[in-house]
Amino acid sequence: MRLLLAEDDEALVAGLKPALERAGYAVxxxxxxxxxxxxxxxIDYDLVLLDLGLPRRSGVEVLQHWRSTRxxxxxxxxxxxxxxxxxxxxxxxxxxxYVCKPFHTEELLARLAAVLKRxxxxxxxxxxxxxxxxxxxxxxxxxxxxDGARVELSAIEFRLLRCFMLHPGRVLSQQRLNxxxxxxxxxxxxxxxxxxxxxxxxxxxxxxxQTRRGQGYVFNALAEx
Numbered sequence: 001m002r003l004l005l006a007e008d009d010e011a012l013v014a015g016l017k018p019a020l021e022r023a024g025y026a027v028x029x030x031x032x033x034x035x036x037x038x039x040x041x042x043i044d045y046d047l048v049l050l051d052l053g054l055p056r057r058s059g060v061e062v063l064q065h066w067r068s069t070r071x072x073x074x075x076x077x078x079x080x081x082x083x084x085x086x087x088x089x090x091x092x093x094x095x096x097x098y099v100c101k102p103f104h105t106e107e108l109l110a111r112l113a114a115v116l117k118r119x120x121x122x123x124x125x126x127x128x129x130x131x132x133x134x135x136x137x138x139x140x141x142x143x144x145x146x147d148g149a150r151v152e153l154s155a156i157e158f159r160l161l162r163c164f165m166l167h168p169g170r171v172l173s174q175q176r177l178n179x180x181x182x183x184x185x186x187x188x189x190x191x192x193x194x195x196x197x198x199x200x201x202x203x204x205x206x207x208x209x210q211t212r213r214g215q216g217y218v219f220n221a222l223a224e225x
Contacts, residue, residue: 001024001025001026001046001047001116001159001162001163001166001180002025002026002027002028002043002044002045002046002047002179002180002181002182002183003020003025003026003027003028003045003046003047003048003049003112004027004028004029004030004036004039004040004043004045004047004048004049004050005017005020005027005028005029005030005049006029006030006031006033006035006036006039006048006049006050006051006054006059006062007029007030007031007049007051007054007078008031008032008051008053008054008055009051013029013031015105016105016108017029019105019109020049020109021155022155023109023112023138024138024141024155024158024159024162025047025112025159026159026180026181026182026183027183028043028045028183028184031054031055032054032055032056032057033054033055033056033057033058033059033061033062034056034057035056036048036050036054036057036059036062037057037062037065037066040066040071040073041066041069041071043179044073044179044180045073046073046074046116046163046180047073047074047075047076047112047115047116048073048074048075048076049075049076049078049108049112050062050063050075050076050077050078050095051077051078051079052077052078052079052080052081052086052090053079053080059077059078059090060089060090060093063075063077063090063093063094063095064093064094066094067093067094073119074096074115074116074118074119075094075095075096076095076096076097076098076099076108076111076112076115077090077095077097077098077099078098078099078101078103079098079099079100079101080100080101081100082100096115096118096119097111097114097115099111113138116166117129117166129162129165129166130165131165131168131219131220132146132168132220133145133146134146134165134204134208136158136161136162136165138162141153141155141158142158143161143203143204145204145205151203151204153200153203154199156181156196157196157199157200157203159180159181160177160181160193160196160197160200161200161204163177163180163181164208164209164217164219164220165219167219168219168220169218169219169220170218170219171212171215171216171217171218172216172217172218172219173215173216174193174194174216174217176216177193177216177217178193181193197209197217208220
């Protein structure tokens with residue numbers, strides 16, 4: 001999943017970005033409100049972590065712009081002001097959740113995962129991300145198969161499987177998968193997705209991911225809509 005971290009505190013970014021990457025997110029960083037707005041206007045992010053106190057343009061203004069232009073990606077707000085008025089303001093502006101500074105990274109990661117799941121059609125049930133008996137352990141970055149067997153996943157396999165499981169039955173092109181799996185700073189060859197899908201099939205079973213020639217890939221094709 002590709003995430004935009006809009007935060008101008010360099011020390012916070014230095015600690016939080018690696019933690020987000022370890023949790024399976026491809027992270028782009030914007031250090032002011034104007035840049036954050038431009039990034040999400042041009043890139044289809046799965047999730048945005050938005051600080052309210054950004055320079056050049058406030059987080060509330062950026063969020064209001066996104067919602068007024070029908071940008072529907074989930075947004076979790078970071079705020080240093082823990083008042084009910086502030087909470088009402090950000091929720092009214094269109095935030096999906098908020099976290100007050102200082103925060104525990106584990107709580108933030110849990111909130112991000114919950115918001116991401118709630119924002120996905122047909123994935124609003126409580127508990128781990130699960131599709132047709134295949135379950136994803138987001139904390140341990142592993143998967144449990146229908147027979148109870150547990151398989152360990154590499155970082156990119158975990159990102160890839162999570163992306164597929166959040167969009168069961170949907171055709172996902174290589175370009176879309178690339179955009180959701182890699183940040184702006186990562187170089188990758190055009191055929192790298194195919195290689196990762198081959199390895200993922202070996203771990204979870206070939207039937208889970210079907211190739212649609214000239215279109216892309218479909219996860220759990222029986223759920224196709």
